[in-house]
Amino acid sequence: MKIALFIPCFIDAVYPRVGISMVQILEKLGHQVEFAEALTCCGQPPYNSGYWPEARKVARRVVAGLAEAEVVVIGSGSCGAMLKVCYGELFAGEPEEAAARALAAKCYEFSDFLVNRLGVVDVGAAFPHRVTFHDGCHGLREMNGKAPPRELLQQVRGLELVEMGEAETCCGFGGTFATKYPAISTAMGEVKCASAAATGADFMVSNDSSCLMHLQGLLDRQGRPLKTLHLAEILACS
Amino acid sequence: MTERDKILQRIRQALVMPSPKPGSHGTVFGIGAARTAAQSARDWLPQVGPSQGDWVTRFTQNCSELKTEVIVAADAAAAQVQLQRLAAAEQWRSVATHGAGEAAAAAASLGLPVLRTDGGYRAEELEACGAGITDCDALVAQTGSILLTARSGGGRALSVLPPHHVVVARREQLVPDLPAAFAWLHHCYGPAAWPSMITLITGPSRTGDIERILVLGAHGPKKLTVVIY
Amino acid sequence: MNPNAAQFQTDAGRLAADLTHRQRIQSAMAKYYAARLPRQALxxxxxxxxxxxxxxxxxxxxxxxxxxxxxxxxxxxxxxxxxxxxxxxxxxxxxxxxxxxxxxxxxxxxxxxxxxxxxxxxxxxxxxxxxxxxxxxxxxxxxxxxxxxxxxxxxxxxxxxxxxxxxxxxxxxxxxxxxxxxxxxxxxxxxxxxxxxxxxxxxxxxxxxxxxxxxxxxxxxxxxxxxxxxxxxxxxxxxxxxxxxxxxxxxxxxxxxxxxxxxxxxxxxxxxxxxxxxxxxxxxxxxxxxxxxxNRTALLADPEQRDALHCIRCGACLNVCPIFKNVGGFSYGTTYQGPIGAVITPHLRGLQDWKHLSAASSLCGACTETCPVKIDLHHHLLQNRRNAVQQGGGGWEGLLWRAFAFVMNRPRLYRLAVRLGRWAQPLQGLVQGEAFDPLQAWTKTRDLPDLAPQSFRAFWAQRVSAPAPEERRPT
Incomplete structure (x- = not known):
């Protein structure tokens, strides 16, 4: 299958390993990966801030740039939900509405794509560590639900998955919310980090790097030994 | 133009723009196809078995979770004996009741002073009674509830002001679920003779307002007993 | 900033840092979950x-x-x-x-x-x-x-x-x-x-x-x-x-x-x-x-958010809301707290005065998921944000987002911005978390990750121009 990767800006600039891992895994499974280099951002930051015309300016290029793709895979539940769920509303009544809905139909979050589109749960990875999974809200509630990332992690050799009490509770990142309301965002993150640390896990894993950027920042500042990793980075380990 | 007309006019203006049916992603606007809670509630609510035996089991289980006491007696005479034991154990000095049905007969059998609410009463006297003994319209297995009205329950206060509420019910008054209870209400009272109060009583009065810790008898009865025969 | 918004920032900030409050609300809500989830499963x-x-x-x-x-x-x-x-x-x-x-x-x-x-x-x-x-x-x-x-x-x-x-x-x-x-x-x-x-x-x-x-x-x-x-x-x-x-x-x-x-x-x-x-x-x-x-008829007149009038005031959206659990009920300053309050208060009492409640959300969607009458709560928060900008104009933030769109739509400019960022980051590191740190809203409580030495697109460009043998695409 020809797979178009959509690499969000923060994966590109801060966490390229996530994108590289996705390429490795998909190619290992025998698929052809394409990267739409002209696309930089899904438009979620201005969209979430209420600046829809500005968001449309960015999103319009994404809709056009991915029009020819067979499937689009996104390594972030949040950006994925933007393409899959929010574009419909963003372009309601606009000329691009039909194209936006067509794009939505072929968009997949990475773990959802592996499990539900490709039918793959074992990618041959090994990661001999204790791991707890943080459900990014948009991956969980707007995209694919709770099961796919866990099904993948359960097949990783040597990996022990321990659930935390607050797995489904928002970490407090929330895009610009994290800087507009830093005190609330930090309190939410503390609740999450405490819950993850209580599992005794070595790694907190998620399918959303934006959550992890916030959480790792808190963990480092608090001097906790817990480390964060994107699901794709684990699946690429052998 | 009255306030009523102004509000109605604002509503009508607001509704000129229809909103799509929930979950239809903007594709369905006519309300004809909408499901109604009244018609389909049973399909979604907790399941109740088909036989009367199932209903008794479910009702009793629910009551035990709710801290409602259930006394099952063989017949009216046995029920009265049970109630007499309860009266002695709880040291009631007087009771209140209503009507001329099972509750009134049971209350009379206690040999205690009886206050009747039917023709009016003093609230202070009712409050001082050891128990309020009432009939009911139905018992609901699904939720462990007692359905009664201002008519079947001797008014509004009898079942809520005394410290102990006792319901005397016959086995055949048990209905499986809430849809059946509402259907029974329609059958008994609709469409023209509705009582001014209908209530579903599900356990003795309770509160969790202090640290979410359950306390019984917040304002209404601390104890609720259902005598079934 | 309007006085309601300023008050909210102050109160929410204070409560969010109050660990006794956090513990008390968390423990009360744990009891709620323990009762609700098995009941709902029936x-x-x-x-x-x-x-x-x-x-x-x-x-x-x-x-x-x-x-x-x-x-x-x-x-x-x-x-x-x-x-x-x-x-x-x-x-x-x-x-x-x-x-x-x-x-x-x-x-x-x-x-x-x-x-x-x-x-x-x-x-x-x-x-x-x-x-x-x-x-x-x-x-x-x-x-x-x-x-x-x-x-x-x-x-x-x-x-x-x-x-x-x-x-x-x-x-x-x-x-x-x-x-x-x-x-x-x-x-x-x-x-x-x-x-x-x-x-x-x-x-x-x-x-x-x-x-x-x-x-x-x-x-x-x-x-x-x-x-x-x-x-x-x-x-x-x-x-x-x-x-x-x-x-x-x-x-x-x-x-x-x-x-x-x-x-x-x-x-x-x-x-x-x-x-x-x-x-x-x-x-x-x-x-x-x-x-x-x-003003309920004002909400009724908004077909997009009319479903907020479905509300049966069960309070479930408050109970699951991580914002509510951290800022508490009083911070809102409204009769109806939590997500439903943030959605309807702007309609009942004025959008410009209450829009900050819609902004104070991570849009996690736990409210929408739990609502027994399926109110699309977190999307309504987004719509309130959009409506507030449309009505009130964007100000400096509007300029910022216009600039953002301008850069993001020009990949070369975007690459340049990332390179400049990489260059400026060590300078920011010198003042990290301090009052004059331009990123203080982030860095006061959190470390900032370093920009990667090689971006994904640089990796890709390199790979396309000179594919390493082990990275050659399968044919």
Missing amino acids: FRDWQEGRQTAAETKWAALQQLDEHLLAFEKNATARGTQVHWTSTSEQARQVIVDIIQRHRAQRIVKSKVMTSEEIHLNQLLESLGFEVVESDLGEYIQQLKGEPPYHFVFPCMHLSREEISDLFENHLGTAQTHDPEALTMIARRVLRQKYLAADVGITGANFIVAETGMVSITENEGNARLTAALPRVMITLVGIEKILPRLSDLALFLPMLATAGTGQPLTCYNTMYGGPRQSGEADGPEEWHVVLLDN
Whole structure:
């Protein structure tokens, strides 16, 4: 299958390993990966801030740039939900509405794509560590639900998955919310980090790097030994 | 133009723009196809078995979770004996009741002073009674509830002001679920003779307002007993 | 920044850092989850039940005018007096007129959130009436001189010790830390209030058009006593509480109880259909139903967010909201807290004054997921943000987002920006977390990750120009 990767800006600039891992895994499974280099951002930051015309300016290029793709895979539940769920509303009544809905139909979050589109749960990875999974809200509630990332992690050799009490509770990142309301965002993150640390896990894993950027920042500042990793980075380990 | 007309006019203006049916992603606007809670509630609510035996089991289980006491007696005479034991154990000095049905007969059998609410009463006297003994319209297995009205329950206060509420019910008054209870209400009272109060009583009065810790008898009865025969 | 928004930042910031508060709310909500989740699991199909509840409410609202008229006709046929009020002021006036006409002095209230909305108690007290809240939580809040902290659990932020102190100060009772003993103190005091009251004021959870009734959901029995003993009963209710049929309650009552507190049904679900009828033992001589609009029709006029009027005030969206759990109920400064409050308050009280509540959300969607009537809460927060920008103009933030779009639409410019960022980061590192750190909103509490030495697109470009053997694409 020809797979178009959509690499969000923060994966590109801060966490390229996530994108590289996705390429490795998909190619290992025998698929052809394409990267739409002209696309930089899904438009979620201005969209979430209420600046829809500005968001449309960015999103319009994404809709056009991915029009020819067979499937689009996104390594972030949040950006994925933007393409899959929010574009419909963003372009309601606009000329691009039909194209936006067509794009939505072929968009997949990475773990959802592996499990539900490709039918793959074992990618041959090994990661001999204790791991707890943080459900990014948009991956969980707007995209694919709770099961796919866990099904993948359960097949990783040597990996022990321990659930935390607050797995489904928002970490407090929330895009610009994290800087507009830093005190609330930090309190939410503390609740999450405490819950993850209580599992005794070595790694907190998620399918959303934006959550992890916030959480790792808190963990480092608090001097906790817990480390964060994107699901794709684990699946690429052998 | 009255306030009523102004509000109605604002509503009508607001509704000129229809909103799509929930979950239809903007594709369905006519309300004809909408499901109604009244018609389909049973399909979604907790399941109740088909036989009367199932209903008794479910009702009793629910009551035990709710801290409602259930006394099952063989017949009216046995029920009265049970109630007499309860009266002695709880040291009631007087009771209140209503009507001329099972509750009134049971209350009379206690040999205690009886206050009747039917023709009016003093609230202070009712409050001082050891128990309020009432009939009911139905018992609901699904939720462990007692359905009664201002008519079947001797008014509004009898079942809520005394410290102990006792319901005397016959086995055949048990209905499986809430849809059946509402259907029974329609059958008994609709469409023209509705009582001014209908209530579903599900356990003795309770509160969790202090640290979410359950306390019984917040304002209404601390104890609720259902005598079934 | 408007004063409400500034106040919110201050209060929310303080509460978010208050670990005692956090612990107390977390522990109360843990009890809520423990009760609710198994209860919900007993439903044959909770999701289809939600859909049915949403469709029922949706259809009811599409014919709101007809249903309200049917309610009025059926209610008045049994002697109920129905009053229509557009504003808080009108509703207050109608209620005061009724009280004064009966020369009433003592008023007992069961839980009435709409009366918080119209600030009824303050007015009645200023006119010299005795007004007593009878719901235990509301009574405690009244003694404390505070509004409800949570519209279902009014005093969940207080410890038993604080309540004991409060009772000692106001009622002269001895200290006790036993919740049962504390409850019995309130029971004794309030019993005398019911017996003495001339007027009882209640709210309502549902208006039933078909039979001209209102339905009241409660646990304590205080609403039942309020509706039984005083000679005049007044019910204040928002017009959106409409249900077409009495039997609709067969679904709504258990859903409200399950979502609200994790009960199969609350202790008392009572439908009132008039003042005392002939042949009945008791009940008020007069029953007045005051229908309140107070900008609900403005929300109705927004088809995008009309479903917010489905709300049955179960409070579930507050209970699952991580924002609520960290900032608490008072920070909102509104009658209705949490996600539903953030959605509807801008419609009820002005978008520009209350838009900050819609911004103060991580949009996690837990509220939407839990709502028993499927209100699309977190998307409505987004729509409020959009509407606020559209109405109020963007200001400096608008410029920022225009610049953002400009850069993001030009990949070369974007690459340059990333390179500049990589270059500037060590400089920022020197002041990280300090007052003059430009990224202080982030770095005060969090470390900032370094920009990667090689971006994904640089990796890709390199790979395309000179694919390493092990990275050659499969053919």
